[in-house]
Amino acid sequence: MTGWSCLVMGAGGFLGQRIIHLLIEEKELKEIRALDKAFRPKLREEFSELQNKTKLTVLEGDILDEPFLKRAFIIHTASIIYVIGVTHRESIMNVNVGTQLLLEACVQATVPIFIYTSTLEVARPNSYKEIIQNSHEKEPLENTWYAPYPHSKKLAEKAVLAANGLTLKNGGTMHTCAVRPMFIYGEGSPVLSAGINEALNNHGILSSFSKFSRVNPVYVGNMAWAHILALRALREPKKAPSVRGQFYYISDDMPHQSYDNLSYTLSQEFGLCLDSSWSLPLSLTYWIGFLLEIVSFLPRPIYTLTLSNSVFTFSYKKSLYSWEEAKQKTMEWVGSLVDRHKETLKSKTQ
Numbered sequence: 001m002t003g004w005s006c007l008v009m010g011a012g013g014f015l016g017q018r019i020i021h022l023l024i025e026e027k028e029l030k031e032i033r034a035l036d037k038a039f040r041p042k043l044r045e046e047f048s049e050l051q052n053k054t055k056l057t058v059l060e061g062d063i064l065d066e067p068f069l070k071r072a073f074i075i076h077t078a079s080i081i082y083v084i085g086v087t088h089r090e091s092i093m094n095v096n097v098g099t100q101l102l103l104e105a106c107v108q109a110t111v112p113i114f115i116y117t118s119t120l121e122v123a124r125p126n127s128y129k130e131i132i133q134n135s136h137e138k139e140p141l142e143n144t145w146y147a148p149y150p151h152s153k154k155l156a157e158k159a160v161l162a163a164n165g166l167t168l169k170n171g172g173t174m175h176t177c178a179v180r181p182m183f184i185y186g187e188g189s190p191v192l193s194a195g196i197n198e199a200l201n202n203h204g205i206l207s208s209f210s211k212f213s214r215v216n217p218v219y220v221g222n223m224a225w226a227h228i229l230a231l232r233a234l235r236e237p238k239k240a241p242s243v244r245g246q247f248y249y250i251s252d253d254m255p256h257q258s259y260d261n262l263s264y265t266l267s268q269e270f271g272l273c274l275d276s277s278w279s280l281p282l283s284l285t286y287w288i289g290f291l292l293e294i295v296s297f298l299p300r301p302i303y304t305l306t307l308s309n310s311v312f313t314f315s316y317k318k319s320l321y322s323w324e325e326a327k328q329k330t331m332e333w334v335g336s337l338v339d340r341h342k343e344t345l346k347s348k349t350q
Contacts, residue, residue, distance in 0.1 A: 005031040005070070006231070009063050010078030012036035012043060014188050015117065015181075018224035019075060024053050026228070031055040035068055036078070063102055069109035073235075075227050076102070076160075077117040099156035103163045103174075110170040113234045115227060116160040116178040118247060120314075121150035123180065124307060128212070131311040137249060145306075157247065164245035175234050178247040179226050182314065185262065186220030186326065187333035195263055196334055199272050200341040206267065208275040210259040210308035216251050217262060219326035222319040226250040252319035254326070259308065266330050270338045 006023060010016040011034035020034055031054065034047060038060055050056050059068055063078050076099065099116070106114060123141035125132055135141065143150045157178045164176040185192055199206045230248070233239040257265070264274050321329075 003030045005072040007033040007072040007074050009035050009076045012039045016077045022228050033057045035059045073113040075115045100159045110168040114176045115230050118157040118178045118180045119153045122154040125310045128306050128309045133313050134315045175244045181223045181250045183217040185217050196337050204272045205275050208260050212309040213258045214311040216256050216313045218251050221321045222252045225320040249314045251314045251316040254323045256313050
């Protein structure tokens, strides 16, 4: 199959832009279509510099805009993550479950390959007491929570995998697969950025909310690489049959640790430290969360506590970047956040 095109949905996001940078190196690729609701001017400039390698078309619009599809292979990373008090449940459900409508549009647009970025949360432990270590695809795991993000992603993933083998308008066949990342960290991570900036404004003290967790997050470069490998496999006749209609957990060689410890590891060089003040026992925190959920002061605090304090790790086979490489790259970026903060403080005192 020569002269192929690929549409990356959510290309302006933390993961999507990294996929673009790796995708640009693929052989026989005639066009990349980068789709998102909006692109930052700096990212537009960055993408324009890639034009000398292959045609890269930046598109602003909705994932359901059918004219953008046009027989391209699709990597679908677009979604909305739930933030308490900020994101409406309906918004999340509309974007993530809208994948079903997108699949129907892909049939009409004769899209032969569809790769979906799912989430570890579709298989998340349903209790903080549930310990899962070095799990894999053959172990049956399913999240039973109805929190909007994991529930909508689960429905979307099932729709994508069920669409494998659909007959396209031109008589061809659609082939699909899904990738389930661990928590993704790395340069540009909005979650890490928020945590680091919060600490910088709090005397260098990092919030401690998940010290009981034991997880193995994945570096953004390795997560992007997983999409490239999935795309290659679906394009290769010998490998494709074993990949079609399957999901894959994506992790790397990062040592298993808590989310709190990861933040500390990446920032301790710059003087940041974990909050050492006394905190409530986890069991008591759960009871308080349970009471708050009953009286509706907070939406689903029990799920958030479970998500942040589980022992949930997965095995891995290979990665593009080692833990040491990923750590170094991420620490350099954290250093830039610290320098920016210092410049901001300096400008305020002048």
